[in-house]
Amino acid sequence: MENFESINNTTAFSLNTYSPIETSPEVKNDYQKEKELKNKIFFLKQELIDTEWTLLPDSPLTQEKQSEWLEYRNQLKSILNSNNINAVWPTKPA
Secondary structure, three states: OOOEEEEOOOEEEEOOOOOEEEOOHHHHHHHHHHHHHHHHHHHHHHHHHHOHHHHOOOOOOOHHHHHHHHHHHHHHHHHHHHOOOOOOOOOOOO
16 A cells, blocks of 8 residues: 655555656645635734734824725634635725
């Protein structure tokens, strides 16, 4: 019985012969979707971190601008919670 090792969930190699064993297109497609979702989650979280200052009490923004940023951040959080990789990002306030 051969032992197999998966590399990046796309190609398995026989540990006995080190010859590649192609995986199905479905597995590659699932891997690609998972990768896209992880990238989108990373960028959503980073955008939330980068815009945190807009809601701080000592922010130079007006109340109106802070409200715009709050709405923007809430929309980002909504996308993050939905795990929908096809969601359209809201427009960043000016």
